[in-house]
Amino acid sequence: MANWGLTRKQIVMLAVLVFGTFVTVLNQTVVSPALPSIMSEMNVDAATAQWLTTGFTLVNAIMVPITAFLTDRFTTRRLFLTSMILFTCGTALAAWGPSFPVLLGGRLVQAAGAGILMPLVMTVLMWTFPVDRRGTAMGVFGIVIAFAPAAGPTVAGIIIDQANWHVMFWIIAALCLVVIFFAGAVLERGGETNKDVTLDVPSVILSTIGFGGLLYGLSAIGSYGVTADSAAGVVIGAVALAFFFRRQLRMEQPMLQVRVLANRKFLIATIIVMLVQGALLAGGILLPILLQSYMGFSATTSGLVLLPGAIIMGAMGPVAGRLFDKHGPRVLAVTGTGILALTTSAFVFMGPGTGLVTLTAIYTVRLFSLSLVNMPISTWGMNALPDKLVNHGTSVQNTFRQVAGSLGTAIIVSTSTAVQNAVAGSTDATTAGVFGIHMAFVVATALCVIGFVLTVALVRNKPGDEAAADEDNKHRSLIEQIMKRDVYTLPEDATVLEAMQLLVNNHISAAPLVDATGKPTGFISDGDIMRYLSKRGQMIMDPVVMIVQTVDAYADHKDYAHKLEHLMSMKASDIGAKGIIGVNVHADLPEVCRVLGENHLKKVPVLDNGIIVGVINRSDITHFSMERYLADRAEAQ
Template structure:
């Protein structure tokens, strides 16, 4: 089914609005040196434009859950865009740093509401069979915006000034608002019973804000009674915030999920990575523009390959995770991240652009190997009834870590610069400060690597431990098919052809003597081997075409291939799910890897297969049961 004109217009508006907000987050980075020079502020002060934005985003995550229940999606989307536009206009005007920062915080409030809202609108607007296309297109835009932002911002800054960046965002935002008024459907699905705990909101805002401000000020001005007191106040308020969340029946943030050790470890590793990621995004433009004298355009272009590669690696990392598990990917990613971060701790006044671009791109590549596997591993450790809370806690703490990590590392840079300024010139003192910040960031990455080595495992029994009541297992067993046709690893290609023809199936897993899947062969694999030398066929139609050929060369080639081991033409490694896997994760594996079926394993051994069609039928049946019961009431 094709999308209707209304759905196409809705999708364009949602994607364009999301593109603007994601783009906005990366525009400020190349502008920081210009802002510092124009407003005569230090790096530790200027970094608030990023850390403050991220912190407000973190605070808005749990608040958005209340807002989406309380107000219609259409009205909330428009209001969020209006808040975002007002903040952009305030920042564009920006006669001084206070007004500029206020504009950034307003932007963050609007963006914090908008991002979860877009996915909600997609789910409500598009039928199930069209949500995959809409979500996939949405994901491509999310990946592209960070790559486009720094380079576009650098060009605009060099050609005009940083104020123009925000006025462009204002114009684009107003265009989205106007389009959304006429495009988004009116809905009245709201809950008047939804409540927001204002005390929790105050505690989280005051606690995180005070802690962030205190640590940042101490890094800039050294230890002093006032900043120490503010930091301690932040810590105390956060203690009360977490105690309140543990005692409430319906907390703003369900921090009780942190009692799960795997989830806690995965969240902490993700926090360390997030802090390192955002800090590097601030330090690199300052180093390039302020100390090496390059233009904002060059600075933006140097960051672009890494952002592009990170976006491309998103789905690829997902497939690697499904095939190899979390440990291998996260170990490679954290090792490479730690190594490249320490490499940035030895920068000089003559470091080449090619070296910087290669190391920065490798660093972003390493993060793509860590973020998705660690987050998925952490979420899979939770019971079904708290997964939504786990997502909120994980996202909130990662955003907070990004703010705190950036503030601390930039403060380290400022303090180290001040220490070195008494013994060297301003240029080399500044570079020493950047090196010190990257060295501190490397220590954090090393801590994450040690945690990964010690605790991130992919043992066969891990999934069972996360399903103590066997709820996930029971559901999968009720849907999966146990009559799986397999091939032994000693089978030939002829054996594979015979099985596929006799059983009328298109593919079969290959298992070893212990019943563990070690490969997967399909009719497409056989077709590619039998195809002509100059022509490549990738689908079973090739078999039909080839069987009509009577060439002796073809017969000889066929006989030769049929006697080969099936493992020579099969795909090594099988994407499978454990029998205790949550159904959401099963759907993710099927969707992200474009599969119609996936094998089910227990302790590594193959026990069944689940089809996408069976999951769809189950979901539709449950929907009809629920709404049928509501209709009878």
């Protein structure tokens, strides 16, 4: 700990925050292995039981935009303690759970607390740690939180087999009380409050009725068919959502800035992520039911089957980020959605005769493929938004991702229940149940195939590809809009003479050296040439001194001419810089400014998949910023 450079107080605070979030994230994945036991004890079907997962996810989604208001209105310490107390009360209610409605109520209260906690902790970490310590804090936070979803199913399975699901929730409640005790002792007040900020209550009501009505209607159709109640739920939900979206579009400060969906690339990314999320969560519910209810395995075994995939998905987060920077979104997303569709379809043919190793391997590959889709597609969509809309884009995408997870799961699991009920009279219970699960995975496969088709047709890597489909320049990333596309390069084996001719003929001061594939290997500038021609008895840092020394060298004409002649025959790579300083085409504007400022550059190459696709100047950024400021000011007036 001492090597991290954190004080003892910072270490304790980090431990409390991380452990508190770990408990809430762990809670999100412990329910799946418990579903078969809950269904048996409370005599409910899968379409009803899945509310414990989908209801939790839905409330989380509704809390995302509300949390923005709460973080402005209340201090972070007060909000953290309130969310933990709310989560603890919900956990205790679920642990008691004498009936399904009480258990579900506890899960929904849990979700309200957890929905506040996750974004809040990120804020707390930002104000608790100085800039030079935030990387350490966030790194530790990310590693621990990534471990929670992996550990959840296995831990839950062991507890359920040794005791029961009630004990599982009581243990989580006890851990929450420990977090509350230490948080009250070590957390500082933190954050400035704004008592003038308001929450649009009608928007909250409309979103809750809309999403909740759809979820209820779809689940009820799965259990009881199309009835007056289920039809009313779907209709009321759809109407409420229509009014919700209409209200958001008419408000100057909406609760959820749905206008960002007008950006074509962001809309495509959001749709793909929603399709994938719906198929993903349903698999996590159906597989434990298949293993425990129809294949006779224990809850511990079902948890262990889910474990490798969860570990790989968590570990792939940073790896997918690096692959995205290197290859762009298309190759990752096409590969990911393709494998996801294939592995999901494989579950259509699995049943009591399938081996555990086969099930585990296919489920693990399925989650691995998901890691190739979620981050790259989300980032690709977010990069299409202007900087001032990124925060709104994050809220919209997070909300829609969780809503899609809830609704997708409700549709898929309800399909399983409806099919099972339809064939129950003509076959035994096990065969009917397995057939229902097979048909549910058919629906899940269809969602994945739609996502794959959208990815192949609409997700592109290169700015040139985007330009061909976007002649009015409305849907390109910010860097693509600002940068100049005329880039002058030299082959890496070019001579200094060729370099000078390029610089003089095009009135530029520097040019990158590229290999046969077009990837940059170095850089040569007029400054490199000047350094070679100057009197280099010592390192010259002042450019004025260097120019004077070059002029002095020219006074001795013979020596200067000989030096110049020798220089022209040299390779540009011998006097130029090795390697290149550039920015990724998906970088945001602050990152470009940082690169320019820290390296004292006037311009910097823009890279896409390692290839130079443009160059961005300080003057370009200044002009864009001034133009944006004046436009926003005129709009405000």
